Amino acid sequence: MDAVEGKVLIVEDDTALRRSLRSTLSIVGFDIGEAGNGEEALMRLRMVDYDAVLLDINMPGMGGMETCSRVRRVFTRLPILMLTVRDSEDDKVQALESGADDYITKPFQVRELTARLRAAIRRYHAPEVPAETPIFIGDITLDPVRRQVEKAGTRIYLTPHEFEALKLLMSNAGRPVTHARFHAILRPSCDLPDRAYLRVLVGQLRKKLGDDSNKPKYIDTDGYVGYRFLDP
Amino acid sequence: MRSKRHILRSAATIGILALVSFLGFECHARILTAGVIDLILILIVAFRWGFLEGAFASAAAVASLDFFFMPPLLSFYEREPQDWIATVVFALIALFLSRFADSLRRQAADTGMERERLERLYLTSRDIILMDRGREIGAQLTRLIEEVFRADVVALWDAREARMDKAGSGAVADDEVRSIYFNELSENDMTSCRFKRVLRLGTRAVGALYIAGPDANNSLDSRSADAIASLAALALERAHSFLAETNAEAARRSGQLRSTVLDGLAHAFKTPLATIQTASAGLMELPAISPAGRELVSLIDDEVGRLSRLTNKVLETAELDEADFRIDYEKVCLDEFLEESQQTFSNVVDDQQLQVSQHSIVRYVWADRRLLQMALLQIIDNAAKYSRPGSAIVFSVDSTDSEIVFGVRNEGSWIAPEERLHIFERFYRSPEAQYKASGNGIGLSVTKRIAEAHRGRVWVESTPDANTAFFFALPQIHKEA
Numbered sequence: 001m002d003a004v005e006g007k008v009l010i011v012e013d014d015t016a017l018r019r020s021l022r023s024t025l026s027i028v029g030f031d032i033g034e035a036g037n038g039e040e041a042l043m044r045l046r047m048v049d050y051d052a053v054l055l056d057i058n059m060p061g062m063g064g065m066e067t068c069s070r071v072r073r074v075f076t077r078l079p080i081l082m083l084t085v086r087d088s089e090d091d092k093v094q095a096l097e098s099g100a101d102d103y104i105t106k107p108f109q110v111r112e113l114t115a116r117l118r119a120a121i122r123r124y125h126a127p128e129v130p131a132e133t134p135i136f137i138g139d140i141t142l143d144p145v146r147r148q149v150e151k152a153g154t155r156i157y158l159t160p161h162e163f164e165a166l167k168l169l170m171s172n173a174g175r176p177v178t179h180a181r182f183h184a185i186l187r188p189s190c191d192l193p194d195r196a197y198l199r200v201l202v203g204q205l206r207k208k209l210g211d212d213s214n215k216p217k218y219i220d221t222d223g224y225v226g227y228r229f230l231d232p
Numbered sequence: 233m234r235s236k237r238h239i240l241r242s243a244a245t246i247g248i249l250a251l252v253s254f255l256g257f258e259c260h261a262r263i264l265t266a267g268v269i270d271l272i273l274i275l276i277v278a279f280r281w282g283f284l285e286g287a288f289a290s291a292a293a294v295a296s297l298d299f300f301f302m303p304p305l306l307s308f309y310e311r312e313p314q315d316w317i318a319t320v321v322f323a324l325i326a327l328f329l330s331r332f333a334d335s336l337r338r339q340a341a342d343t344g345m346e347r348e349r350l351e352r353l354y355l356t357s358r359d360i361i362l363m364d365r366g367r368e369i370g371a372q373l374t375r376l377i378e379e380v381f382r383a384d385v386v387a388l389w390d391a392r393e394a395r396m397d398k399a400g401s402g403a404v405a406d407d408e409v410r411s412i413y414f415n416e417l418s419e420n421d422m423t424s425c426r427f428k429r430v431l432r433l434g435t436r437a438v439g440a441l442y443i444a445g446p447d448a449n450n451s452l453d454s455r456s457a458d459a460i461a462s463l464a465a466l467a468l469e470r471a472h473s474f475l476a477e478t479n480a481e482a483a484r485r486s487g488q489l490r491s492t493v494l495d496g497l498a499h500a501f502k503t504p505l506a507t508i509q510t511a512s513a514g515l516m517e518l519p520a521i522s523p524a525g526r527e528l529v530s531l532i533d534d535e536v537g538r539l540s541r542l543t544n545k546v547l548e549t550a551e552l553d554e555a556d557f558r559i560d561y562e563k564v565c566l567d568e569f570l571e572e573s574q575q576t577f578s579n580v581v582d583d584q585q586l587q588v589s590q591h592s593i594v595r596y597v598w599a600d601r602r603l604l605q606m607a608l609l610q611i612i613d614n615a616a617k618y619s620r621p622g623s624a625i626v627f628s629v630d631s632t633d634s635e636i637v638f639g640v641r642n643e644g645s646w647i648a649p650e651e652r653l654h655i656f657e658r659f660y661r662s663p664e665a666q667y668k669a670s671g672n673g674i675g676l677s678v679t680k681r682i683a684e685a686h687r688g689r690v691w692v693e694s695t696p697d698a699n700t701a702f703f704f705a706l707p708q709i710h711k712e713a
Contacts, residue, residue: 014503014507016503016504016507017503017504017506017507017510020507020508020510020511020514021510023511023514024510024511024513024514024517025514027514027517027518028514028517083506085499085502085503106502106503106505106506107502107505107506107509107536107540107543108506108509109509109513110509110510110513110514111513113510195562196562196563212575213572213575214575214576214579215575
């Protein structure tokens with residue numbers, strides 16, 4: 001608890017929530033900076049090196065989405081977590097498209113928020129690895145060059161589409177992957193993302209990995225948005 | 233009156249014909265000329281006044297021709313047999329002509345009358361369409377019929393509203409009009425020109441119409457009365473359905489307004505809820521918190537969690553009430569769906585055991601997967617809340633000819649018949665259940681809304697020995713697109 005978990009910039013126009021987040025996250029061990037709107041956030045980011053940004057989607061002035069894409073233009077790798085209100089897919093997908101790494105919907109459990117923040121910061125500080133390096137997450141190993149997947153040393157045979165989907169999920173472990181991103185890789189010639197196809201594909205993947213959709217160990221369904229490979 | 237006019241006209245006819253023949257005689261006209269002139273006169277008389285006058289004119293013509301033109305002149309006596317024959321032939325032709333002219337006259341009169349009737353019916357139907365739907369329909373209707381058909385009295389009984397409307401100078405007893413409806417009468421009294429009609433839509437009687445017209449030359453006949461009766465029935469029905477529609481529209485709007493308000497409130501709640509949640513989590517992490525403090529903070533945490541769930545639920549239902557709410561139809565494989573959902577369903581069942589039985593011979597249902605799961609989850613959750621601990625909850629899937637029926641059967645909690653309609657209303661909670669089980673009265677309204685959006689239905693069956701079953705049925709659609 002004493003160790004500094006990382007520097008987080010909270011961008012939130014609601015003073016009460018900002019204060020409450022500041023206090024709680026500092027108690028938990030984060031080093032907190034605050035901004036009341038998008039403009040202020042951009043200014044602070046230029047002055048201080050933060051490890052992550054917690055950004056409210058609804059703000060007067062520049063607004064969360066706009067702020068997000070501006071931050072992303074300057075800081076290509078800085079983790080951005082969006083705070084959304086609406087439990088509908090549009091906001092979340094839009095947030096992810098404008099460059100956010102992840103989102104969390106109000107009201108939220110602080111435990112979940114801190115877990116997401118920690119994971120994002122850890123990814124941020126992890127050394128950049130070449131795209132062709134094998135990925136190890138939990139007991140699953142994916143080798144992009146040999147196109148092989150192993151679970152606890154046992155080879156798992158996947159179809160090309162399953163392999164691509166798993167690769168996409170695992171290289172974004174911990175972060176949501178939208179239907180549209182799957183679609184762009186799997187079926188670029190079709191116009192519309194085919195949710196049903198994706199569901200069947202992920203179902204197959206789960207079966208082969210020995211996963212349960214109700215208590216997922218590997219692949220979690222992200223309500224209306226897409227899927228997420230769980231980062232233990 | 234009528235006969236006097238006939239006599240006068242006949243006398244005038246005889247006079248005219250005698251005069252014309254006399255003039256012809258004086259001018260030394262030929263018999264042929266006189267005969268043709270007479271025939272023309274007969275034609276005119278018969279066409280103007282009718283057959284009787286025509287017949288008199290014919291007789292007068294025969295007599296005067298004989299008198300003035302046939303030898304011996306100035307006598308009715310005829311010597312030659314061919315004169316007799318000519319006279320008889322002339323008489324026959326004259327009579328035939330009068331008959332012909334008379335029937336022409338009648339036809340013309342009938343056509344005129346028919347046209348007038350049609351015009352009036354047309355006016356009536358047009359005015360019925362133009363009637364002000366905001367005002368009392370019965371009063372407008374009676375006044376309209378009275379004006380167009382110049383009736384003495386028009387009375388209309390609207391059975392559904394139990395309302396009597398009258399127009400015109402005459403009088404009629406209310407009971408007489410009502411008896412038309414109750415006895416389903418359809419009578420014409422042509423002598424006093426009264427028409428009684430029960431108003432029907434299809435086979436259903438909806439009211440009664442009574443029209444008493446002016447006596448003579450009435451433009452109203454039995455067929456017109458029938459037509460007016462059907463028009464009146466239609467107008468009443470139209471007014472009623474307009475009213476029902478307006479009420480339904482008002483209800484829909486108020487429902488929509490309510491969900492807009494709820495939606496706004498729920499969103500406004502989210503940030504403060506997040507604030508409290510964050511603050512209580514922060515408190516919990518403080519190293520120096522006392523056990524009592526910890527207890528209190530966890531209380532805050534629990535209650536905030538409850539409020540959050542409620543808020544989310546309200547938002548979920550508000551989404552279903554939105555005007556642009558759309559269903560993402562897809563072909564859902566039942567077996568796969570059940571396998572996928574079983575765990576989710578079991579999660580809401582704490583103390584009971586969930587048994588799933590699949591009898592549907594139909595393999596697929598055309599539905600919004602997410603909404604279908606949400607709807608079924610609500611009924612199972614409901615069953616779990618109200619059934620005896622330890623009892624079984626049976627979830628079944630059956631198919632009929634036209635529907636796929638999901639049923640959830642549980643023991644305990646009898647639902648009285650008068651409550652069965654209300655339980656699907658939002659925020660309704662049975663008076664007894666209020667203290668028995670936790671809940672917010674939202675769940676079942678969601679189920680109903682989802683069923684309606686799929687053109688399906690929900691209903692509940694409950695027996696006093698406390699077996700309750702909820703059903704959620706979706707139409708079977710074979711077509712895939």
